[in-house]
Amino acid sequence: MISKKMNPLVQNNSVIRVMFEEGKRLAAIYGAENVYDFSLGNPNVPAPQEVEDSILETLKEEDSTFIHGYMSNSGYEDVRETIAQDLNRRFGTKFGQGNILMTVGAASGLNIILKTILDLEDEVMTFAPYFVEYGNYVRNYDGRLVVVSPNTVDFQPNLEEFAEKITARTKAVIINTPNNPTGVIYSDETLTRLADILRVKSAEFGTEIVLISDEPYRELAYDGAVVPYVTKYYANTVVCYSYSKSLSLPGERIGYLVIPDELTDSKEVFTAATIANRVIGCVNAPSLIQRVIKRCIEKGAAVNLSAYDKNRNLLYNSLKEFGFECIKPEGAFYLFVKAPIADDKAFCAQAQKHNLLLVPGSSFACPGYVRIAYCVSYEQIERSLPAFEAVAKEYGLKK
Amino acid sequence: MISKKMNPLVQNNSVIRVMFEEGKRLAAIYGAENVYDFSLGNPNVPAPQEVEDSILETLKEEDSTFIHGYMSNSGYEDVRETIAQDLNRRFGTKFGQGNILMTVGAASGLNIILKTILDLEDEVMTFAPYFVEYGNYVRNYDGRLVVVSPNTVDFQPNLEEFAEKITARTKAVIINTPNNPTGVIYSDETLTRLADILRVKSAEFGTEIVLISDEPYRELAYDGAVVPYVTKYYANTVVCYSYSKSLSLPGERIGYLVIPDELTDSKEVFTAATIANRVIGCVNAPSLIQRVIKRCIEKGAAVNLSAYDKNRNLLYNSLKEFGFECIKPEGAFYLFVKAPIADDKAFCAQAQKHNLLLVPGSSFACPGYVRIAYCVSYEQIERSLPAFEAVAKEYGLKK
Structure with a gap:
């Protein structure tokens, strides 16, 4: 029934959006507090x-x-x-x-x-x-x-x-x-x-x-x-x-x-x-x-930028400490981290075993990296750090 | 600069939307109360x-x-x-x-x-x-x-x-x-x-x-x-x-x-x-x-339908009385009236001289008719009736 042009779109539905649905599914199983969904740029800071x-x-x-x-x-x-x-x-x-x-x-x-x-x-x-x-x-x-x-x-x-x-x-x-x-x-x-x-x-x-x-x-x-x-x-x-x-x-x-x-x-x-x-x-x-x-x-309304900034610093500093490679972002609310293996999708699949939802860089035409959206609660980042650390250890990043 | 596909659209910009802008222009000149804009399906009945x-x-x-x-x-x-x-x-x-x-x-x-x-x-x-x-x-x-x-x-x-x-x-x-x-x-x-x-x-x-x-x-x-x-x-x-x-x-x-x-x-x-x-x-x-x-x-919210119904009856009955030909609408908020001459655009231009803004039927692939949107105030319809009557007389509809 659907058009030829839509067909590939249905076959390759947005990885990010699929992950958004996957996050909701995992949250229903493990409880929202035990799923670390960093997949979507959905601001957690409330409107001013x-x-x-x-x-x-x-x-x-x-x-x-x-x-x-x-x-x-x-x-x-x-x-x-x-x-x-x-x-x-x-x-x-x-x-x-x-x-x-x-x-x-x-x-x-x-x-x-x-x-x-x-x-x-x-x-x-x-x-x-x-x-x-x-x-x-x-x-x-x-x-x-x-x-x-x-x-x-x-x-x-x-x-x-x-x-x-x-x-x-x-x-x-x-x-x-x-x-x-x-x-x-x-x-x-x-x-x-x-x-x-x-x-x-x-x-x-x-x-x-x-x-x-x-x-x-x-x-x-x-x-x-x-x-x-x-x-x-x-x-x-x-x-x-x-x-x-x-x-x-x-x-x-x-x-x-x-x-x-x-x-x-x-x-x-x-x-x-x-x-x-x-x-x-x-x-x-x-x-x-x-x-x-x-x-x-x-x-002069503006969103509370300091919340994102606090997230940025905690996540960036922690990931660096765990041995991940990444430049410090100056803007937006994403960290673009080098995957410890060439296959970023395999790395994301491995991270998902720790309930970490990350988006592979290949979804942005930049394989070998992953995107971490830190527009989430500070507490989610705090709770997720042991999972990131465990992943780092699995790949031998953390001494 | 613009694409070939957009070109004809720019040349033939929506008659209805152009009229919407024209209505605003005329209102600025003659005062809103002296312009009878029946061009747009913009509900005048407030949200419930x-x-x-x-x-x-x-x-x-x-x-x-x-x-x-x-x-x-x-x-x-x-x-x-x-x-x-x-x-x-x-x-x-x-x-x-x-x-x-x-x-x-x-x-x-x-x-x-x-x-x-x-x-x-x-x-x-x-x-x-x-x-x-x-x-x-x-x-x-x-x-x-x-x-x-x-x-x-x-x-x-x-x-x-x-x-x-x-x-x-x-x-x-x-x-x-x-x-x-x-x-x-x-x-x-x-x-x-x-x-x-x-x-x-x-x-x-x-x-x-x-x-x-x-x-x-x-x-x-x-x-x-x-x-x-x-x-x-x-x-x-x-x-x-x-x-x-x-x-x-x-x-x-x-x-x-x-x-x-x-x-x-x-x-x-x-x-x-x-x-x-x-x-x-x-x-x-x-x-x-x-x-x-x-x-x-x-x-169970619903818009006040009786306001449109009142408009429908006043406008339909008046136009029939003035000699216009039209079927009584059962729904929506439009009257589709037979133009007294074959050229509906010429008829609309003539009506506009009386500050009546109507949409030619040819804009709906039905020349020889005009659309009158009665989602306007009852008072606008009352005020517009002498203009409709004058137009009817110009075309010899009114005995």
């Missing part, structure tokens, strides 16, 4: 109090048919203007509401911009390790994902290989910073060089290449690390943002696209993206939560 | 009190990370079970949570099922007049929309032409009852005959044909009219539902798919649809509103 306050205020102060009704497919103008001004204040940009398109999360934002620009067999590049859904999103619009192999020294993108792989069919590049799964923030130097390469190559081929910056982790940066704003490096940039992590609202599906004036055919792209939002069936971003976002920005 | 109550209770009684977090891509199990049991109680069906997939409204539900089943150049049939987005949804997955011409006698589907147009490539049929734009409810006799034709033709061609029932207006039926439940007529049925109208929540983007056990490869289709929900970028239906839907069902 301002979210609930803003919901209550919206219900009290705004009209029901307005709160729950249709608005322009691109979102409420006042919400978009508030977001634009907030970005301008923080990053020195010059956006207005006409540059902001409210979306059903960043995943939908990515689909919208890809639908807007991709023709059959256009190439979209990304850097391993990368969020596997990018391949599915690109194939939704009959594009081809071209993957640049990982630089496992510091997990900044491999720009030499990138420059070599750009062709006349390259229509877009997706970057993700702070990065899932590595936690690395792309540096000022990286973005400067990447933008230079794009300018040189698009001039060489006479093409327009769109840099799509997928930024759900923008606000999750530790030790005062700066996350450069990508539109300032390259004119043809589109930003995909989500409040999933910054306000702990992943289930609410709320985010936005930034389509700057500097982008070629900016107004037409904005119109087309608004139409794409409609025809892919989203129609608009959920309305009440749009209203809430405006109030949260005005209140 | 149970919606606000349920939001407040959810925030008070459930945990923030649960309310706003990820759940299974198909939605919260308890919400889905509540919906299934409610359908069983009302329609004598036998659904469980495994048959219900929560979606970002019915529009997204349609996209999900079409992505799940359509192969390149598969044909999807529908009956004129129809919601124009169906064509866009089908083209998203490289299918071809095949339109059966309208039966303007009673606007039940033209089943003779339907039977003739089914081919070996027919993969799905979309019906919409109560119907947008006519307000007609497909009768028991219609559904019986339609199901018979599908069984005969799929046996003849050795194919599986999915009947997709798009039902955002199910609960909007007047004078006690019965809206038959389509899964009872034909095994390969998928229902797309939305709470946009029944709870006045169109901006919230909340609905569900019903994938019955009787559907061929039901479990696989459900899995594939769940994956489709993820990869088209929705990931899941908005979480807080899912929780709210459960409570609203338990409370």
Whole structure:
């Protein structure tokens, strides 16, 4: 009954999502406290109090048919203007509401911009390790994902290989910073060089290449690390943002696209993206939560970052002590750890025997590593440490 | 910059949505009270009190990370079970949570099922007049929309032409009852005959044909009219539902798919649809509103239907009195009126001179008619009557 295109997707259902279901199954058997599920980027830190306050205020102060009704497919103008001004204040940009398109999360934002620009067999590049859904999103619009192999020294993108792989069919590049799964923030130097390469190559081929910056982790940066704003490096940039992590609202599906004036055919792209939002069936971003976002920005709401930071330090320091190899993440809420054996899937299977649910790096096109999502309770990390230590001993990492 | 596929969409941006923007523009000039915008199906009846109550209770009684977090891509199990049991109680069906997939409204539900089943150049049939987005949804997955011409006698589907147009490539049929734009409810006799034709033709061609029932207006039926439940007529049925109208929540983007056990490869289709929900970028239906839907069902919440009924009677009776030709709608909140001239667009342009915003029937593949959405205030209808009467006189309808 199902289509040829869906068939491989059903056969290779998302490892992460399958693990999420597996975690629920194990928890039912062993008790939730004895299963150490590090598989999903589902924030454990609650939404800031301002979210609930803003919901209550919206219900009290705004009209029901307005709160729950249709608005322009691109979102409420006042919400978009508030977001634009907030970005301008923080990053020195010059956006207005006409540059902001409210979306059903960043995943939908990515689909919208890809639908807007991709023709059959256009190439979209990304850097391993990368969020596997990018391949599915690109194939939704009959594009081809071209993957640049990982630089496992510091997990900044491999720009030499990138420059070599750009062709006349390259229509877009997706970057993700702070990065899932590595936690690395792309540096000022990286973005400067990447933008230079794009300018040189698009001039060489006479093409327009769109840099799509997928930024759900923008606000999750530790030790005062700066996350450069990508539109300032390259004119043809589109930003995909989500409040999933910054306000702990992943289930609410709320985010936005930034389509700057500097982008070629900016107004037409904005119109087309608004139409794409409609025809892919989203129609608009959920309305009440749009209203809430405006109030949260005005209140300066932010998730409690110190909880993640505390997790990061405990887990990183412990794993290093147990003999694991791993760079210290500057952002997001993932640790990307070198597996002690080449076969990361076999390593994950072994870890699972200790009720540790980890995601193999091969799910991010970077075999030999595993992703550990530390957006869990501090207590879960504490309880899991003996299991990690036991695994380390099994592989002879711990002296 | 934009793709070849998006180009025609940008050139022919939705007439209805353009009119929505036009309505806002005219309101700014003439004042909202002097513009009679009947263009958009944006409910004016507020959400029932149970919606606000349920939001407040959810925030008070459930945990923030649960309310706003990820759940299974198909939605919260308890919400889905509540919906299934409610359908069983009302329609004598036998659904469980495994048959219900929560979606970002019915529009997204349609996209999900079409992505799940359509192969390149598969044909999807529908009956004129129809919601124009169906064509866009089908083209998203490289299918071809095949339109059966309208039966303007009673606007039940033209089943003779339907039977003739089914081919070996027919993969799905979309019906919409109560119907947008006519307000007609497909009768028991219609559904019986339609199901018979599908069984005969799929046996003849050795194919599986999915009947997709798009039902955002199910609960909007007047004078006690019965809206038959389509899964009872034909095994390969998928229902797309939305709470946009029944709870006045169109901006919230909340609905569900019903994938019955009787559907061929039901479990696989459900899995594939769940994956489709993820990869088209929705990931899941908005979480807080899912929780709210459960409570609203338990409370028996329903929109104030009598307000629409009052509008329906005033507008229908007045237009008949002015000499317009129109069948009395049994459901939804639209009147589908015969234009006094063949050119419905010219008629709409003339009506707009009186600040009446109507949608030409050609936008629904049924030229010669216009759609009037009466989900507006009773006062707007009262105020608009002199304008309708003036238009009727211009065309010599009113003696």
